[in-house]
Amino acid sequence: MDPYVAVVRCQYGERRGETVDKPKVVLGVSGGIAAYKACELLRRLTESGHDVRVVPTASALHFVGAATWSALSGKPVSTEVWDDVHEVPHVRIGQHADLVVVAPATADTLAKAAHGLADDLLTNTLLTARCPVVFAPAMHTEMWEHPATQENVQTLRRRGAIVIEPAVGRLTGVDTGKGRLPEPAEIFEVCRRVLARGVTEPDLKGRHVVVSAGGTREPLDPVRFLGNRSSGKQGYALARTAAARGARVTLVAANTGMPDPAGVDVVPVGTAVQLREAVLKAAADADAVVMAAAVADFRPQTYATGKIKKKDGQDPEPIVLVRNPDILAEISAERARPGQVIVGFAAETDDVLANGRTKLRRKGCDLLVVNEVGERKTFGSEENEAVVLGADGSETPVPHGPKEFLAETVWDLVAQRLT
């Protein structure tokens, strides 16, 4: 069984004194063109062991019919409070939910939720739910950027809802821009993160966090570079988990080639110098910066504008390297805001803890995640194992497990320091 489903089941079963109890998810679907994508989200939720009740709006049924929602969820579907009144669905559905996710959330539904309107089953459910609520907005860029929508989003976030930032890409018709529904797989990740934590109030709500991920590449000529083996998976896990805990996340991604996590602002970069620039800019108003990217210590002194060719009978020219800026030390020494929490990562091959402690002191950061590089560990793997060293002398071992577990521990430690 998927480890997260096991965690979620165990957690919810224990809470209610039962051995296994499927988490109850309400999937609200409002009337946007992306409503069809909610079918995939529904499938992912049901197939991973969640008990899903779909509550579409009347407009949503113009896009995907009630028969589809009913067949895929195995439950009755209605849009109004007047069906099955003896079961008081306008109150019960929200009261019994462990999570409400609205995907897609139209500008109209966001406005109704922000203002507490209750003129259909979904808006009633949103008022009666006391569990975490996730909105995945999707609309044209103009609608998203309108001050009315932005204020409604701020209101919902202030009250504790998780509003995932829309993705950038193709919209209805030929338009492109911000407003696209994030991929169902990404929304699903946010849902299971939120369920696994089982808290109503996201602890990073209102915080801006910056995460760097991947590995920098230092070009030698138009076809070659000096790089490293970092995949970016740990940084992406950090970004996803922070978004699910309510943070506004800027992910500075160096050569990762992975899909953007839902609700995360991704800034693509190539070299260490570009990464520094992007991190410094994003860190200006950040509460925490987590430097998970593997940043090259050196770069070639010169860049050959044409491909370097081998010459018969001649040894190759040596490559002269120069130092790259030490971004972690720099942002730790000159904090952009008082109380900003800075986290570094150190991959070590030997004497892991002793080297980690020395590095923590040298860099001046608050936390250093130290992991041993080796077989099945760290680079490219889905799992990780580490010790998080604190500048206060603390040591938090994180046993071998998915990179999300390590990410959750890092945010636990960051959240403690932020309060």
Ligand SMILES: Cc1cc2nc3c(=O)[nH]c(=O)nc-3n(C[C@H](O)[C@H](O)[C@H](O)COP(=O)(O)O)c2cc1C
């Ligand atoms: C073809 C079409 C596509 C639409 N797509 C969206 C959309 O992606 N996002 C949005 O906010 N509204 C969209 N709308 C407008 C909503 O359907 C309209 O605001 C409706 O009142 C929303 O109702 P609801 O929030 O109760 O579902 C679309 C309308 C049409 C006709």
